[in-house]
Amino acid sequence: MAINVVGLHKRIGGREVLRDITFSVGAGQIYGLVGPNGAGKTTTLRAVVGLVRPDGGKVEVLGVDVTDRRFDHVRRDVAYLPEEVMPYDNLTGREFVEFIHGLYGRDNVEEALEISGLGGRAGDKVKTYSRGMKRRLLVATLLALRTRVLVLDEPTAGVDVSHAVALREAIRSHVEAYRVAVLLSSHNMLEVGYLCDSVGMVSDGRIIVEGAPSDLEARFGARNLEEAFVKALRWA
Amino acid sequence: MGLTAILVLKDVREALRDRRVLGSILIPAVILPVIALGISAGGGPLNNVEGAAIAVVNMDAGALGSEVERSLARRGADPARGDPLRLLERYGAVIYIPRNFTEGIIRGEGAAIRLYVKYRGVLAAGRYRDVEGLIRGVTSTVLSERVGAVSLEDALRIEVGILLEDRVLGEDEVGALIGASALGFFIVLFASVALSASIAVAVGTEKEKRMLELLLAAPVSFGRLIVAKTASSIILAAMQLGAIGAGFGIYVVTLLPALAGGSTGGVPEVADGLQGIVGALVHVVVVTVPLVLLTVAISLLVALRAEDLRTAQMTVPNTVFLLVFPAFLLYFAPPEALGNAAYLYPYAHPFLVPLKVFGGDPNFTALALALDSALAVLAFVGLGRYMNAERIIIGVRRGRRREGA
Known part of the structure; x- marks a missing residue:
């Protein structure tokens, strides 16, 4: 498994924000975490990329424990898109891609710019971009890194419908082409339903139910994932 | 309430609800007066040459010296014998009449x-002028009574010797000392504030845009990130200070002929006078290097705790200013009033180093350099140990959760 989380516990400021979180993501799979605000999705993602140290349980990425010093070497194969992250205003789109790819020792700038759909705007300063363009630039930059693991927190938040669709397709085809393991969190059930092979519904720091989107819909007798999610919360 | 007032009120309320912003505003209001009171209580009386006792040592073989001594004694000076520099331990000023005083006057x-006085800080620099006036008045009376019409300007020179540590400085040297101390302090103040502002923007922007989270998850170690931020901030601050320095240099060069009385022949003399300042400033620059690094470490520590750019911009320069500014208050204190704690206070070193250099103890620079370098290293080690990705991103403090899970 590319990502293996077993019995993850985390306390922040005296409060248990993650309780016994367990899931795994294989190569070429997309696993989605959905849940209400403050449920623990972002903390889980941060734990997977080694930004938050688990208080209990185990988080392994590409076979290495994230608390192990060897994980520093694994980071080159893990890309993380934080929620609400914004690229630097005074760099151009191209310069931003070059900067991030430079950190990872990659040089797939043209691929990133193509995925971003920025076209002739790649030479303009980021501050002239719309919020949606900035998000597309970020997602495209990380996709083109071709890391083996991709962790995305709300990848299409703030992106208009047509570009969000294009980004989802880019993510899906990227996963199929390069067998990337993707862990993402989203409030957009349509997105989760379209992208994810497996979904973990998180509430109050726990995964209350897990399965393929279609299985979850069937299990709760729901017409769509959104309805399944609401029923799952009531059931929990 | 008008719309503008509503907007202003929101801004002020929002800013003041941040404990760090509030602290950075309130702490100076408490700390600075306390420091000033401390210095005033410790060193105030020493500033006062006027009120201190004056000794007169007459070594003249002739009658005029004795007459001047008696006149001074009638005005409150104590006739004394011995080494005038030693007498400064008991007297605020010592007037020394040399052996050939009468002979020089009679021969025309x-x-x-x-006149010997102790160096008592920048505020006391002009006080001995009163004693000088007393000497001129008394000598003028004695000469007019005993010698007849004589130009005091031609007959009497008053040579002022200002004792600092073990050295007697001339007035020019004291001017250079005051200039070097002031420049030294401002070099460190400008460097520190420029650096802290640069770091506040660099780190605050990363945090506000959440890019720091992305970078910390990338294959970039925290140590490397700190080194990069340090280097970029120093480069930006150096560019800023370089531009100011170049402007100041042009200003001084343009002004030199005017300072020398408009004649080009006077320029070398003015330049000579600056040599003392330049020599001391070399020592200042040496101790400034570790202080700059210390400032960077402290600025990074504060900036990494700030949630956004505005908080970083308000708290980082304020914190650094608070650390540096008390050194300026020491500038006004007499050397005797400075306790050992003042010598351990790193940001006082750019002021104390010229004092020691002019006082004949240039080795102090090495001690200051060692102490400041050790502090800078400790600050960076502390930063590395205290700060980690979790603390930077989640910012948990005293059992409170600061951010959504």
């Missing part, structure tokens, strides 16, 4: 009376 060659 003129004579010198030496």
Whole structure:
């Protein structure tokens, strides 16, 4: 498994924000975490990329424990898109891609710019971009890194419908082409339903139910994932 | 309430609800007066040459010296014998009448009376002028009574010797000392504030845009990130200070002929006068290097705790200013009033180093350099140990959760 989380516990400021979180993501799979605000999705993602140290349980990425010093070497194969992250205003789109790819020792700038759909705007300063363009630039930059693991927190938040669709397709085809393991969190059930092979519904720091989107819909007798999610919360 | 007022009120309320912003505003209001009171209580009386006792040492073989001594004694000076520099331990000023005083006057060659005072800080620099006036008044009366019409300007020179540590400085040297101390302090103040502002923007922007989270998850170690931020901030601050320095240099060069009385022949003399300042400033620059690094470490520590750019911009320069500014208050204190704690206070070193250099103890620079370097290293080690990705991103403090899970 590319990502293996077993019995993850985390306390922040005296409060248990993650309780016994367990899931795994294989190569070429997309696993989605959905849940209400403050449920623990972002903390889980941060734990997977080694930004938050688990208080209990185990988080392994590409076979290495994230608390192990060897994980520093694994980071080159893990890309993380934080929620609400914004690229630097005074760099151009191209310069931003070059900067991030430079950190990872990659040089797939043209691929990133193509995925971003920025076209002739790649030479303009980021501050002239719309919020949606900035998000597309970020997602495209990380996709083109071709890391083996991709962790995305709300990848299409703030992106208009047509570009969000294009980004989802880019993510899906990227996963199929390069067998990337993707862990993402989203409030957009349509997105989760379209992208994810497996979904973990998180509430109050726990995964209350897990399965393929279609299985979850069937299990709760729901017409769509959104309805399944609401029923799952009531059931929990 | 008008719309503008509503907007202003929101801004102020929002800013003041941040404990760090509030602290950075309130702490100076408490700390600075306390420091000023401390210095005033410790060193105030020493500033006062006027009120201190004056000794007069007459070594003149002739009658005029004795007459001047008696006149001074009638005005409150104590006749004394011995080494005038030692007498400064008990007296605020010592007037020394040399052996050939009468002879010089009678022969029309003129004579010198030496006035010895202790260096008592920048505020006391002009106080001995009162004693000088007393000497001129008394000598003028004695000469008019005993010698007849004689030009005091031609007959009497007053040579002022200002004791600092073990050295007697001339007035020019004291001017250079004050200039070097002031420049030293401002070099460190400008460097520190420029650096802290640069770091506040660099780190605050990363945090506000959440890019720091992305970078910390990338294959970039925290140590490397700190080194990069340090280097970029120093480069930006150096560019800023370089531009100011170049402007100031042009200003001084343009002004030099005017300072020398408009004649180009006077320029070398002015330049000579600056040599003392430049020599001391070399020492200042040496101790500034570790202080700059110390400032960077402290600025990074504060900036990494700030949630956004505005908080970083308000708290980082304020914190650094608070650390540096008390050194300026020491500038006004007499050296005797400075306790050992002042010598351990790193940001006082750019002021204390010229004092020691002019006082004949240039080795102090090495001690200051060692102490400041050790502090800078400790600060960076502390930063590395205290700060980690979790603390930077989640910012948990005293059992409170600061951010959504």
